[in-house]
Amino acid sequence: MIGCTFQKDDELKVQDVPNVIQTKTTSTPKVILLVIDSLMDESLKKAIEENKAPALAFFMNHGRYSNQLVSAYPTMSVTIDSSLITGTYPNEHKIPGLVWYNKDQERMINYGNGFFEMMKIGATQFAEDAIYQFNNVDLSPHVETIHEALEKRGRSSASINTIIYRGNYKHELKIPEIIEKTTGLPDHYNTLGPKILSLGALIHQDEKNNHLVHRLGFNDSFGAEELIYLLEKNNLPDFTIIYFPINDHTVHKNGPKTIKGIEKLDKQLQNILNAFPNWDEALNGITWMIIGDSKQSSVNDDKEEALINLSSALSNYSILKLGEKVNKSDELAITANERMAYVYKIKQSISLQDILSKLKADERIAWIAWKENGKVQVVSGKADANTLQFKPGGKFNDIYNQTWSVDGDSSILDLTIDNNNRIQYGNYPDALARLYGAMYSQKGDFIILDAKPGYEFIGESSPQHTGGGAHGSMHKDDSLAPIIVTEMNQRIDHLRMVDLKQWTLNLFDNAKNE
Known part of the structure; x- marks a missing residue:
C-alpha cells in the first residue's frame, strides 16, 4: 500500500512532474469520486495537522496526493463540473460560467449567483435554468458525459447532488410544493441522468433521508446519507460521483485559511467510513478519489x-x-x-x-x-x-x-x-x-x-x-486544487480536471482486458 506524505509546493510542479499520480494495485475496484467545493491544499493540511479531519487524513495516508490539479476556466462550479463530467473545456461543452448572456435568447442566464440577482431575473426563470435547462438544453449534445460513456461500456453509475449529471436514463424531478406554488414551475420535470440519480429534494434514493430542509437537500449531510444508503443496500454502481457544497460557502465568508468547512465536511466523511465494519474495509474493492474543484483567493477588506x-x-x-x-x-x-x-x-x-x-x-x-x-x-x-x-x-x-x-x-x-x-x-x-x-x-x-x-x-x-474568499479567475490562486487517489492500477498522466473523465474510462477499459 502506498502512503502519502505532504510535499512542499515547489517540490511538486505540474509541468516538471506531469505523471504525478500512480499507484500499483492490479485489481479494478469500484470508483467513488468525492468533489469538495473549494477544498484547498493549505487549509486541508492545517485541518489534518490539527486533528480536525481524521477521515481526510485516512484517505491521504492510504493514497497518493497532489496539490496541482488544474481546474477549468472560469473557475466557477458549473463550468468546472461540466469539464469534469465531459472531459472538455467550455468551447465544447458550452457552459461558459455561472452567469452569461445568451445571444439567441437575448437574456442573461444565471444558474445561482446570489439572492438579489435571482430576484431580478425572476424566481421562475432562475429555477428553470438551474433545475432543467442546465442539463437538458445548455449542455452541448455534442459532448458525451461520463455517465453516457460508461453506459456504452456496460458500466453503471450514480450522481449524488452533482449539478451536471446527464445520462441515458429517464428520471422525474419532483418540484417541492412550496417552490411550485411560489414560482409557477410545473410539479415535475422529466430529465435524463445516470441509472442512479439523487438531487436534493427533487429526487433521492433513501426515502428516510431527512436532510431535505437545509438548501432543499443540496447539503453535505444529504449527500453523505444517500451514499451510505447505496452502500448499506449493496447497490453501489461501478462509478459514483458525489458533490459536497458547504465548504464553499464557509470559505466565501471567512476566507481561504478557514478550516471550519473542512471540519464539518470531514464529519460526513466519517459517517460514510463508519458504514463499513472498519475504515480499512472501505478500501476493499473501492477506489476513492477526493478532489477540490478550485481554490479561492482572498479578497481585500476595503x-x-x-x-x-x-x-x-x-x-x-x-x-x-x-x-x-x-x-x-x-x-x-x-x-x-x-x-x-x-x-x-x-x-x-x-x-x-x-x-x-x-x-x-x-x-x-x-x-x-x-x-x-x-x-x-x-x-x-x-x-x-x-x-x-x-x-x-x-x-x-x-x-x-x-x-x-x-x-x-x-x-x-x-x-x-x-x-x-x-x-x-x-x-x-x-x-x-x-x-x-x-x-x-x-x-x-x-x-x-x-x-x-x-x-x-x-x-x-x-x-x-x-474580507473573505472568491474564485473565477485563471490565476493559480484560484486554479490549483488538491487530489487524493487511493490504490489504483491506472496512472494519471496529466493533473487537469478535464483529463479525469478519460482516466476513469481507461481504468474500466483496462480492467476489461485484464
Whole structure:
C-alpha cells in the first residue's frame, strides 16, 4: 500500500512532474469520486495537522496526493463540473460560467449567483435554468458525459447532488410544493441522468433521508446519507460521483485559511467510513478519489478598493438590466463571475477599442481578451500594453501535448518559451487551452476580463466577498486544487480536471482486458 506524505509546493510542479499520480494495485475496484467545493491544499493540511479531519487524513495516508490539479476556466462550479463530467473545456461543452448572456435568447442566464440577482431575473426563470435547462438544453449534445460513456461500456453509475449529471436514463424531478406554488414551475420535470440519480429534494434514493430542509437537500449531510444508503443496500454502481457544497460557502465568508468547512465536511466523511465494519474495509474493492474543484483567493477588506464595478466603468453605455430582454437602446451586457467577467457587445456599432481603453485604465484588471482575425487577443491591464496573440496549432507545444501558434508579449499570461519551442506555464496553469475554451464557449462578440489577486468584479447585483474568499479567475490562486487517489492500477498522466473523465474510462477499459 502506498502512503502519502505532504510535499512542499515547489517540490511538486505540474509541468516538471506531469505523471504525478500512480499507484500499483492490479485489481479494478469500484470508483467513488468525492468533489469538495473549494477544498484547498493549505487549509486541508492545517485541518489534518490539527486533528480536525481524521477521515481526510485516512484517505491521504492510504493514497497518493497532489496539490496541482488544474481546474477549468472560469473557475466557477458549473463550468468546472461540466469539464469534469465531459472531459472538455467550455468551447465544447458550452457552459461558459455561472452567469452569461445568451445571444439567441437575448437574456442573461444565471444558474445561482446570489439572492438579489435571482430576484431580478425572476424566481421562475432562475429555477428553470438551474433545475432543467442546465442539463437538458445548455449542455452541448455534442459532448458525451461520463455517465453516457460508461453506459456504452456496460458500466453503471450514480450522481449524488452533482449539478451536471446527464445520462441515458429517464428520471422525474419532483418540484417541492412550496417552490411550485411560489414560482409557477410545473410539479415535475422529466430529465435524463445516470441509472442512479439523487438531487436534493427533487429526487433521492433513501426515502428516510431527512436532510431535505437545509438548501432543499443540496447539503453535505444529504449527500453523505444517500451514499451510505447505496452502500448499506449493496447497490453501489461501478462509478459514483458525489458533490459536497458547504465548504464553499464557509470559505466565501471567512476566507481561504478557514478550516471550519473542512471540519464539518470531514464529519460526513466519517459517517460514510463508519458504514463499513472498519475504515480499512472501505478500501476493499473501492477506489476513492477526493478532489477540490478550485481554490479561492482572498479578497481585500476595503470594498472601495477590492470591488471592480464594471457598470460604473462602462456607465456611458446603455447596459442590459437583469431580468430583461434586449431592447433597441441596449448596447452592452455584463456578467460578473466573481474574479472574472464577460462584457458583451449587443450593438455591433460599438467600438471594441473604446471599451478596451476604459477597462485598461483599471490597474486591478490583470488582462483582457477578445477574438480578432481568427486568434485570441490578450492585453494586460496597462494603457500602453503590448498584445499577445494565439490560436491552436503551430510550432509551439506544451506539457499537455497541445500545439499553439503564439505571437507577441507572452509575459501577459506568464508564459515562458524555451529554445525548443516548449511552453511553460507560470501563474496561469494551462493558460492557452483554458482561455481558448472560454473564448469560444458561446456566440457573439464579447471580451473576457480577469482580475488580479485580491480583487473581484461586480455587476448590477452581484454577491461580493470582501474580507473573505472568491474564485473565477485563471490565476493559480484560484486554479490549483488538491487530489487524493487511493490504490489504483491506472496512472494519471496529466493533473487537469478535464483529463479525469478519460482516466476513469481507461481504468474500466483496462480492467476489461485484464
